[in-house]
Amino acid sequence: MAIYVTKQDLIDRDNNMLWNFAVDRATDELNDVWIDQALEQADEEIDSFLGRRFVLPLATVPGILNKTAITIAFYWLGDRDNQVTELLEKRYHAALTTLKEIASGKRELGLPTIEAPTESSVGKVELVQDNERMFTRDSLKGIL
Template identity: 45%
Template structure:
């Protein structure tokens, strides 16, 4: 499944242009931003965010402002990490973003998004056990055991 990114290169530039130029300028041409590195950092941020959003249907139809802000902090971290130039502030913002994502995952923070469909409960409880007609044999499993 391909998910849209939660922030863009333009979002990064609008948030902190001097930082972007510090961590994303091309080595051989410092007057040009490394768009490949920026796209990779944004993709890494999106994948990291998605790893905490399993209770939502992905990809999201719209990006809540909270996720945009978190994606920017995460992308800044991944850009700075390329050259081991993660400052205390960048590290703190990354840690705060991860903490917020953990809160979202645990349901302590609400994004106002619909949750992923869950299987309906049965009358006998949350899980339904289906009995096999005979125990599985090793040969039936293709030598998996």
């Protein structure tokens, strides 16, 4: 089940584009399998960017992620039949840029992020320079 975008979101955004990309010519109906695949691809792509910074699945979906998911889903629907236009490709790459900015922390979603583990002394390695031994058997001859 899609998390960031629904079929209704695609209909609300651009019903004509959805019908152009997802109509099954044999039945003149929207092909829900193709739509679900595009929605899943959009979710997976978004998760691949957000997974290192946020606990997934997100408790709430910010509007920017919904908008980004709509763009990505339309791109993958168009890609299925090689119908990707220059404008759609431009929007897709802008959506990826948005995801990269969110993942790198340049943009905020207002959601809690994964806490980075604090540095502790456990597991650290200290490098020690090897010096010549001060006391050896030869230098202590006669003392011991």
